[in-house]
Amino acid sequence: MKGKIALSFLILALSVFALSAEPYYDRGSQIFTITLGTNVPTTATxxxxxxTTTFLGPFSGPEKTNITMGGYGGLDYEFFVNPVLSLGGELGYQFNFASSKLLTFVPILFKMTYVPFSGRFDLPISFGFGINYMSYNNSSMITMFMKLEVGFRYFITENWGIGLVSGFTYVPEVYADKPQKNGQFTYVPINVAVYYRH
Amino acid sequence: MKKILLLLFPLLTILFFSCNLDSSQGLLQEAVTAPEAIIEVVNGIYGRTDDSLIVGTQHGIYTINSSGSFNRLGLNGNKAQRTIYADLTGAVYFDDVDNAMVYERYDGTGNPTTYSFPDTIQLIDKYSSNGREFTFIIREETGWVEAKIGSENYLIPIYNFYAYYLPQVSSAQSFASAFSNFSSSRATSVSGYLFTLNSGNDSPTYETSSALKIIGDNLFIEVRTPRPQTDKSSITGNATYLYSTSPGIKPSGSLPSDVKYNNHPLNTYNIVGLGSGYEILANGRVYQGRNYVQNSNNNTTFNALRIPVYQNGSGLIYLYPNTSSYYIVNSSGFQQNQINAIRTTYPYSIVGRNSQGQYLVLTVTNGLFVLTPTSPNEAGTYKPLTDRTVSISISDFN
Known part of the structure; x- marks a missing residue:
């Protein structure tokens, strides 16, 4: 039953996209976003x-990352430079647990978003790149942070909307002088969002 | 926009490389390998600091303090199979299982500090006593010396052995200073030095003998006379030196008369080689610990040789001048062997070995041969160099 509802929803959305030949946004349009959600660790190398060993999947256990699923909250701002492309930034806070200790990320990202379909329904595809303040067990460092996201926005009113966002995030932890300390972390974010546009 | 990017780039670069520089473990490493306390098994207690026990587990090394806090130590690589060098006052010293020239000091605060031994020396042993003293045995190859017996010349490596005695220390600086002094002046904390050169009874010009052995709690350093003229040490005369790691006994200039080795006065023998669990004396006797296991010294020829030219896992190899014979002395006995392929081409002599110590290079009248010392009595383990006319200088091998 749930599957049928989801499929109907998807067909409806695509129909709307197809009918929305004209982009909704203009140069100068802006979107503010509040994001909340979770994340699923996929690999830690x-x-x-x-x-060099790659651990897979969330939680502890043989060959696993030892990192739990976590939470995420973020603020996002986009500014359209043309009807289908926006530039912006995101400030987030993410937490996970490893061996009962808090692992936190604070990413500060530059984002570029391509919106091939827009209107009441949007289909944004974003690439974000920036720095990330990472801390665990009284240690901290600044890492790079990259993520690719695909979202689905539904605007209930002209200005207010809700949506789902997911994708893939890559966090390399690089030490120039001690490569034996290097690490790479990937995870899949699953977020809901509230949008305001004008 | 360009200006913003130009400002951001160096800022990001600085931030990217400037954080967490003092941690010996990456954050992800720590997070991924951090064990749950309930599944971690403590394998042993390595030592203690003021408020913490240092314990080894199957995943790493941890401290447990008086409040029960369980923290993973940020040792270099955090290898669980580490061993403790010494538990000295106020600090614990760990080895690095991947690098014998590195050790780490942990005093219970912050992260452990990594130190390196000078790269000019070879660490051949380490010894701690009663948790209060710490001795390193260090070997340094200083060159080659020619020893002449009859008409033959032998080139024999010279080693200086240093025993570093480290008494109680309370700071990393004083611990490390012994090694920094060693590399610069070779004077601090040196309790003796040794030569391995031993050219036999009939060549007093070169006769200097050495011994180095830990027996029980004592480290013995022996120097026989006459010795080469040298200004490297204050050791003089015909003496055997005792270095004791036992509390209350410090390095002395002569061996106490009641100290004997296997019921023989120690200074009647030279330990010229140390095998795996056995010692070879210059007269060909082989001992395991304090137990005599071989006496192959009935061969009177051997007394005239007494030139160990190489030591490896098989034992000590002695050359017999002007023949194709050589001897191996080890815990299995005293074996005389022939280098058959060059029997007719003697005399030969040793001109060097490669930097890894894998080969002896012999000169014969018609060229140069390379002998693999790991099993020199097996056919085919020697081989001629590809070009018998090639000349090899000593500098190629040492």
Whole structure:
């Protein structure tokens, strides 16, 4: 039953996109977003006792990342430079747990979003790149942060909307002088969002 | 916009490379490998600092303090199979299982500090006593010396052995200073030095003997006379030196008369080689610990040789001048062997070995041969160099 509802919803959305030949946005349009959600750790690659090892999936256990699913909250601003492309930024806070200790990310991103379909329904595809303040167990560092996201926005009124966003995030932890400490972390964010546009 | 980007780029670069520089473990490493306390198994207690026990587990090394807090130590690489060098006052010293020239000091605060031994020396042993003292045995190859017996010349490596005694220390600086002094002046904390050169009874010009052995709690350093003229040490005369790691006994200039080795006065023998669990004396006797296991010294020829030219896992290799014979002495006995392929081409002599110590290079009348010392009595382990006319200088091998 749920599957049928989702499929109907998708067909409806695509129909709307097809009918919305004219882009909704103009140069100068803006969108403010508040995002809340969770994230699912997918891989963590580290040097474990002298050997580069990739751990898979959330939570602890053999070959797993030892990192729980976590929470995320973010603020996002977009400014359209043309009807289908916006530039903007995002400030977020993410938390996970590893061995009962808090692992936090604070990404500050530059974002570029392509919106091929817009109107009452939007289909934004975003690439974000920036820095990330990362801390765990009284240690912290600044890493790079990259993510690719695909979203679905539904505007209930002319200005206010809700949506779903997911994608793939890559966080490399690089030490120039001690490569044995390097690590790479990837995860899948799953977020809901509230939008205001004008 | 361009200006903003130009400002942002160096800022990001600085931030990117400037954080967390003092941690010996990456954050992700720590997060991924951090064990749950309930599943971690403590393998042993390594030592203690003021308020913490240092314990080893299957995943790493941790401290447990008096309030029960369980923290992973940021040791270099955080290898669980580490061993403790010494538990000295106020600090614990760990080895690095991947790098013998590195050790780490942890005093219970912050992250452990990594130190390196000077790269000019070879660490051959380490010894701690009663948790209060710490001795490193260090070997440094200083060159080659020619020893002449009859008409033959032998080039024999010279080693200086240093025993560093480290008494109680309370700071990393004083611990490390011994090594920094060593690399600069070679004077601080040196309790003796040794030569491995031993050219036999009939060549007093070169006769200097050495011994180095830990027996029980004692480290013995022996120097026989006459010795080469040298200004490298204050050691003089015909003496055997005892260095004791036991509390209350400090390096002395002569061995106490009641100290004997296997019921023989220690200074009647030279330990010229150390095998795996056994010692080879210059007269060909082999001992395991304090137990005599071989006496192959009935071969009177051997007494005239006494030139160990190489030591490896098989034992000590002695050359017999002017013949194709050589001897291996080890815990299995005293074996005389022939280098058959060059029997007719003697005399030969050793001109060097490669930097890894894998080969002896022999000169014969018709060229140069390379002998693999790991099993020199097996056919085919020697081989001629590809070009018998090639000349090899000593500098190629040492």
């Amino acid at each position: 580290i040097n474990d006792q002298g050997k």
